[in-house]
Amino acid sequence: MDSNNVILIGLDGLDWLEIEPWIQEGDMGNIKHLSEYNQEIQLGSTHPPWTPCAWPSLLSGRNPGKHGIFDFFIQQGYTKQLGDRSNVDSAYLFEIADAYDLSTIIINFPVTFPTQNLNNSVVIPGYLATEDVQFYPTNLRKDYENEYRDYSIYPDVTTDEEAVTEYINVAQHRRDMARFLNKRYNWDFLAVQFQVTDTIFHDLTNRNQIRQVLKEIDNFVDDIIDLGGEDPTVFITSDHGMGDYDWTFYINSWLAEKGYCETTTGEEQYFRQAKDNLKEGTEEVEFSIFGFFTGIAVSTLSAVGLSPRRIHRALGKVGLDKIVERLLPEEALVAAQNQVVDHENSIAYQLLFNSLGIHLNVEGREPNGVLPQSDYEQIRSELIEELKDVRDPDGNFVFDAVKPREEVYEGKHLEDAPDISLFPRDYRYDVSGSILDTFRRYPHKNHKPNGILISNRSLGDIDQAEIYDIAPTVAAELGIPVDSNTDGKVLTDTEEEVERQDWDEIAGDYATTRSQHDTSNVEDRLADLGYME
Numbered sequence: 001m002d003s004n005n006v007i008l009i010g011l012d013g014l015d016w017l018e019i020e021p022w023i024q025e026g027d028m029g030n031i032k033h034l035s036e037y038n039q040e041i042q043l044g045s046t047h048p049p050w051t052p053c054a055w056p057s058l059l060s061g062r063n064p065g066k067h068g069i070f071d072f073f074i075q076q077g078y079t080k081q082l083g084d085r086s087n088v089d090s091a092y093l094f095e096i097a098d099a100y101d102l103s104t105i106i107i108n109f110p111v112t113f114p115t116q117n118l119n120n121s122v123v124i125p126g127y128l129a130t131e132d133v134q135f136y137p138t139n140l141r142k143d144y145e146n147e148y149r150d151y152s153i154y155p156d157v158t159t160d161e162e163a164v165t166e167y168i169n170v171a172q173h174r175r176d177m178a179r180f181l182n183k184r185y186n187w188d189f190l191a192v193q194f195q196v197t198d199t200i201f202h203d204l205t206n207r208n209q210i211r212q213v214l215k216e217i218d219n220f221v222d223d224i225i226d227l228g229g230e231d232p233t234v235f236i237t238s239d240h241g242m243g244d245y246d247w248t249f250y251i252n253s254w255l256a257e258k259g260y261c262e263t264t265t266g267e268e269q270y271f272r273q274a275k276d277n278l279k280e281g282t283e284e285v286e287f288s289i290f291g292f293f294t295g296i297a298v299s300t301l302s303a304v305g306l307s308p309r310r311i312h313r314a315l316g317k318v319g320l321d322k323i324v325e326r327l328l329p330e331e332a333l334v335a336a337q338n339q340v341v342d343h344e345n346s347i348a349y350q351l352l353f354n355s356l357g358i359h360l361n362v363e364g365r366e367p368n369g370v371l372p373q374s375d376y377e378q379i380r381s382e383l384i385e386e387l388k389d390v391r392d393p394d395g396n397f398v399f400d401a402v403k404p405r406e407e408v409y410e411g412k413h414l415e416d417a418p419d420i421s422l423f424p425r426d427y428r429y430d431v432s433g434s435i436l437d438t439f440r441r442y443p444h445k446n447h448k449p450n451g452i453l454i455s456n457r458s459l460g461d462i463d464q465a466e467i468y469d470i471a472p473t474v475a476a477e478l479g480i481p482v483d484s485n486t487d488g489k490v491l492t493d494t495e496e497e498v499e500r501q502d503w504d505e506i507a508g509d510y511a512t513t514r515s516q517h518d519t520s521n522v523e524d525r526l527a528d529l530g531y532m533e
Contacts, residue, residue, distance in 0.1 A: 006233045006477050008191040008470070009221055010058075010109065012051060013198030014452050015241030016040050019214065027215045030222035034234060035454045043453040044466045045240040047408055047421060048356040050447060051127055051198065052083055054239035054467060055110045060090035060503075061471030061486035065409030069111070070417055071352035072128070075359075077367045078343035080352060084128060085113055089413060091483075091507035093471045094121055094189060099506050100480045102188040105181050108153070108174050109193045122181055126153060127195050140181075148176050155196060157203065164209050167196045168216045175220035182227045189478060192224055201242045201445040233477050234456045237470055241448030247392055248430040248440045251350050251358070251422075252341050256435065258386065260348040263435055266340035339435045344368040348383060350418075350433040357405070357418020358383065380404065380419055387422065392429075393439055400425045459491045481506070 020040075023032045046054045046064055053069045064070050067090035073080035074087050088111060094104040098121045106112060110127035115136040123136040131153050135141040144151055155170045157163045174192050181187075194217055200210050225234055255261035341349045343361065347370060351359045362376055363369035371379060387402040401423040406414060408421040422431055427448050453465050457477070468488030475482050476490045481501040490498055 005187065005228045006189050006474060007225060007228050007235070008189070008474060009224060009234070009236045010055070010191070010193035011197045011217070011221075011236060011238045011452070012110075012193065012195050013201060013240060013242045013447065014238040015243055015448055015450070016042065016452055018201070018242055019452075022211055022214060027211055028218040030218045030225075031236065031454065034225075034236065034456055037456045038454065038459050039463060041453040041459060041462060042241075042450040042464050043237055043470075044464065045447075045449050045451055046467060047423070047449075048354065048447075049240035049427075049449045050354065051110050051195075051239060055127075055193075056088045056090065056092075057487075058237065058239060058467050058470045059092040059094070059109065059112075060088070061093070061468050061475075061483050061488045062090045063409055063411060063468065063487045065414045065417060066090055066411030066485070066487070068413035068416055070357065071355040073352050075351060075416065078351070082128060083111065085111055085115065091503040093474055094118075094123075094191065095507045096475065096483075096503050097121075097189050097478055097480055099508075102478060102480070103185055104189040105178070105185060105187050105191065107177050107181075107190075107192040108195060109191060110195070122185065124151075124177055126193055129153060144177060144180050147180065148173075151177070155199065163200075163204060164212050167200055167213045171196050171213070171217050171220055175223050178224050178227060189474070190224070190227065194220075197238070198242065234454075235470065235474065236452070236454040237467075238451030239467065241450045241452075242445055243448045244428065245430060245444050245446045246428045246441065247398075248432050248442045249390075249392070249398055249424075250432050250434055250436050250438055250440070252433050253435050253438045254390065255346075255348055255350075255358075257438065260346065260383065262342040262345040263339045264342040341433070341435070345370065347371050347379065348419075350431065352418070352433070354431070354433075355418055356422045356424070356431055358420040358422070360419045384420060387420070393441075397425055398429055399423055455492075457492050460493070462491070465491055 019028060019031075022028050023035070026032070046057045048071070050071065052072045053064045053067075056067050056069050057063060060067055067088050069083055069088055071080075072082060074083045092112070094106050095116070095118065097104050098118045101120055104121040106122065107124045108126035112123055113125035113129040113133055115123040115125070118136070121136075122140065124140070125133045125135070133153065135144075141151060151173050152170045155163075155166045157166045171194050174194055178190065178192050182190075196213065197217060200213050204210050204213075221236070225232065228234070252261050252263075256263055341351075343349060343351070344367075346361055348358050348360050350357065359366075360371055360376065360380060361369050362371050363373060365373075384402045384404065387399060388397075390398045392398055399422055403421045403423070405417040405419055405421055409417050424431060427446075430442070430446060450464075451467075453459075453470075459465070466488055468486060469491050470488070472482040472486050472488045473491045476494050476498050477492060481499040481503075482490060483503040484500040485502055485504070
């Protein structure tokens with residue numbers, strides 16, 4: 001393999017504050033060695049700092065207002081559909097490289113399926129694709145699995161004891177796929193993404209288990225870099241950070257209390273997931289019996305008009321809410337609601353599950369809008385001011401900022417963004433669209449707005465870069481034009497004048513036909529990670 005190839009490694013969700021101790025202790029020695037070329041650079045993410053909008057921004061160099069992805073789901077009136085590559089209205093870096101006859105290998109990057117017809121590229125889809133997704137070219141999956149084993153996009157963890165082994169196994173597939181393709185292609189650009197570096201922080205509370213997984217992935221990263229020869233150009237990035245959260249703020253509940261949001265009765269699901277979490281053992285069986293009878297009681301109370309939200313409050317008053325929470329996981333309590341948003345009769349609501357944004361139900365824009373266009377600015381301004389003053393039960397402000405969408409995004413998809421953007425204080429609050437109590441104390445790990453950036457090339461005297469900088473920087477290193485419509489800048493020193501051209505003109509029709517695969521299993525995985533509240 002020739003030297004001076006470009007390698008991009010994505011480590012989803014890594015945060016300097018979380019991994020610094022392990023870097024210093026040598027558990028992530030390969031990343032430590034590479035980071036010595038530059039100081040630790042923070043990489044600012046998109047808003048919101050979620051995987052499905054961040055990676056398209058990293059690969060395109062454009063903000064969500066230009067590519068059109070603001071959440072895991074795409075708004076369709078009052079409903080939503082899981083997004084895929086066909087919803088991303090921007091060309092990707094590797095598609096431009098392919099147009100310039102460079103050979104590219106793309107492994108596991110989110111929102112890359114379905115893949116258009118590329119001439120010189122390999123795409124192994126990642127996050128939001130189904131587990132049985134077709135690779136590109138189509139023969140690759142069969143060829144790989146004949147030589148190695150069944151390729152896994154998602155971890156399949158059923159017990160805590162299996163967790164570390166399964167996460168490492170899924171990560172190893174990325175390394176093995178890179179080796180497999182390296183033998184078959186003389187590549188110019190190799191990009192490999194590890195999704196489990198995010199998942200482990202959502203799923204595991206044992207720091208030693210997280211450390212074990214990251215230590216192995218650090219070795220896989222070194223193996224991948226070795227494929228580039230003596231002196232490849234290397235970039236290691238994460239799409240966002242990770243850290244501590246304290247609360248869940250149920251914003252639609254708050255909007256309902258303020259008179260902006262109407263609710264109606266939906267499917268009664270309280271304790272629906274209890275039966276799925278039964279395990280063998282005396283303690284678990286005792287909890288299961290308790291849950292069974294509690295579920296009967298809840299169903300009875302629901303039948304006479306008491307919502308699970310009110311029932312949960314009542315349980316709290318008699319001290320049973322904590323027992324229920326010990327019995328059931330967070331997602332089960334969220335599924336407890338049988339009150340849902342009545343979008344057609346509401347003025348405002350959070351439509352997408354975790355968009356950190358509020359939509360207004362505007363006449364002539366939404367299918368059954370109730371807010372007159374003439375009142376839009378007044379109502380939006382009033383809501384923004386009210387939200388700025390929201391405090392949690394400890395008396396702390398919930399939001400550092402609440403902004404109109406035009407102060408956050410720009411581009412042809414601005415009208416698809418939520419009307420109001422929410423910036424939680426220090427990103428210590430989930431903002432959920434479910435209807436339960438307005439606040440629930442819930443210590444856990446979730447996304448932060450700053451990820452990491454490491455390179456073995458000089459990036460100048462900076463300690464902060466933006467996710468939009470990666471695509472133009474890698475393009476410059478590959479010697480292809482930088483997008484004239486990018487929101488980023490080239491970080492590396494380049495002696496030659498950087499050529500600029502609109503990537504949409506180069507890539508042509510990158511908008512592929514939407515996948516018709518059943519995505520219910522993918523949505524279940526998102527629910528397991530807490531993204532479907």
